Amino acid sequence: MEINPAVTFKHDRTVMYAKRPKVLIVGAGLGGLTLGMILQKTDIPYEIIERASEVKPLGAGIVINCTVTPAFKQCGIYDEFVSISKALDTINISNEERGIEFVIADNEDPAKRYGTGSRLITRPKLYDLLLRQVPPERIHMSKKVLSTHQGGNGVLVRCADGSEYEGDILVGADGAYSAVRQNLYSQLNKDNRLPASDALPLPFTNVCLVGQTRPLTAAEFPDLEKANCQFYNTLSKDTPYAWMTLTTKENTVCFLVIQFLTTETSKDNDAFRNSEWGPEAAQAMSEEVRHFPIISGGSNGGEKLTLGDLFDLAPKEYMSKVMLEEKVFKTWYDCRTVLLGDACHKLNPSGGAGATNALHDAIVLANYIHALPDHPITDEIEAAFKAYQDERIKWVQSAFETSQTFRNMVDKGAKARITRFVMKNLPGWAFSKFEERMFSNRPQIYFLPRDETEVTMKPAYQPSLYAGRAKETTVTTTASASPAVAVV
Incomplete structure (x- = not known):
């Protein structure tokens, strides 16, 4: 198969059969399944490729807060989510004598301020809920990725069992040691286009x-x-x-x-x-x-x-x-490949934001993929990926800093003692400001009916909420070939 012949060709959408870009999602974790759940509500074809042979019910509890629930409501899973989760309104900081040092709690009704409060759900229950939103035939298990290839004409994934998958967009949602990222970074490094920090091992x-x-x-x-x-x-x-x-x-x-x-x-x-x-x-x-x-x-x-x-x-x-x-990578995409969740930002779980940010990634990326025209060329796909990273990076950096604060609070040494003292004595108004910063980003899916729940704290501006598809009339473009990738 030849992914991208080194030619330049006319890309005239007025004479092409309407074709939505096919998305290959590597990784059937929470982020990959959320992206699949959202794409399932569109006319965009997709396949999910998972390394594991079966889903293991590992992990503990996950806190899902108001920043995710608007999208859950849009996708029609919020009520079931509530039925299998428990409201979480306080965190008790205790000592080894079983005494309570201080309590982190909401000063006001979170439902009134943000639409919903936070809830605790076990990882297996959340996984099962998301898994049931994706048709079984869309998920391919026991598919260990060996190589990925991309170019102006598409993407190709080769697996250890000899199977191959072709598409137009490749999403790496396969965790902290992402095979997609490793393949992508290997090529970028050969081309001298990989930032030095991205080549370092995960700390x-x-x-x-x-x-x-x-x-x-x-x-x-x-x-x-x-x-x-x-x-x-x-x-x-x-x-x-x-x-x-x-x-x-x-x-x-x-x-x-x-x-x-x-x-x-x-x-x-x-x-x-x-x-x-x-x-x-x-x-x-x-x-x-x-x-x-x-x-x-x-x-x-x-x-x-x-x-x-x-x-x-x-x-x-x-x-x-x-x-x-703990790391936020600088490179999230190149050509037709893009990363999501732990594959591009790994957060310390002390802040409870890792899963939440993976879900946010899926929402925003789905918006920009949906906004692509039929038969998108590489430049258009890369522009969508750039918009996705530009929108997400400030929120990821903020979540990273918050997770560092919570990690410092439970860590050892002088910095930890200072952090605990500050948290213990934080005035109510200051805690509200801290909370507002964490909960202001509440992304929604632009092509589904909006969650219009009345709140006193409006969500922050979300660029992808207005990403709608461009009108396709007589658009004619010249598609310059990306670096040729010949796959034999």
């Missing part, structure tokens, strides 16, 4: 143990009786750890344990860098932290529960050890 300062228990009774964990999610973030004085517990709608308890790495312990964990999420690496870490105290909301014995009690109640295959890389 990491933490590792994390995540999981959730089986469904429990209130006798086993009293806080499960409470209607809202009970979120405790416990800070250790003498050990390089912080840990969180959250109650869910399914009467499970999610847990997340963060280990802050030193130079030496970073070396110990470096071999784990490229491994997949899974239970194999979790056992050793769980043994190190099982004596850490937690708050269950009960009295006497209930208050004396430890992380080990939760580990013993958790299916081992659902526990995993993960890397906490």
Whole structure:
């Protein structure tokens, strides 16, 4: 197959059969599925290519806030999302003596201000909800990407099983160690077009143990009786750890344990860098932290529960050890390839913004893809990708800084103590301003009916909300060939 012959040709849309660009999405994670869900509501053809052979219900809880719910309403999944999630209005910062240091909470009704409040949902439940919005025939499992190729005529993905996929646009939504990004950056590096910082390995300062228990009774964990999610973030004085517990709608308890790495312990964990999420690496870490105290909301014995009690109640295959890389890449796209979510920005989970920003990426990128004309040429596709990055980058940088603030709050040393002091003593008006900055970006899908919920805090201006498709009458362009890519 020849992706792009080195020729120049007339691109006359008045004589071409109307053809919407076909989108290949590599990665069936939350971001990839959200993009698929949105494209499913258009006339744009797409395919999702996933490396895994099956979906594993790994991970703990995900906080979905008001910045995502307008799009959920547009896609018709908000009511079901509410039914399988739990309202989250406070975060309790606690100590190893099970005392509450301070509480982070809304000062005003978030539904009135922003349309909805924040909710806690388990990753498996959110994944299943999004997965059901995409027809099964659109998702191709067990497809490990070996190579990607692009040029003026299209894109080609080759997989380890010998299968190939052709399209017009390639979206890399395949995580922090994205195969799409690696292929893209390899070519850019050969062409001396890759920024030096993008060629560096992903930095990491933490590792994390995540999981959730089986469904429990209130006798086993009293806080499960409470209607809202009970979120405790416990800070250790003498050990390089912080840990969180959250109650869910399914009467499970999610847990997340963060280990802050030193130079030496970073070396110990470096071999784990490229491994997949899974239970194999979790056992050793769980043994190190099982004596850490937690708050269950009960009295006497209930208050004396430890992380080990939760580990013993958790299916081992659902526990995993993960890397906490942190980086915002400079290069998000080139030619017909574009990156989404962790593939282009990896945020520390302390700020709870990683999944949210992947969903935001999908919304904005879908808007710009939908706005493309029929038979888009490479220059038009690149212009759409540039608009996507230009719109998203300031919000991603802000989320990155916020995640750094929350990471500093649970970290060790003087900076952490100062951050906790500031958060503990932050005036209500100042916290409201901080919250407004986090929640002002509430993107919507321009080609679906708008969510017109009345709010007192209007959302920030969203360029892609006005990206509509250009009229196609007698447009005739000369399509200059991008660097030729001959694929044999």
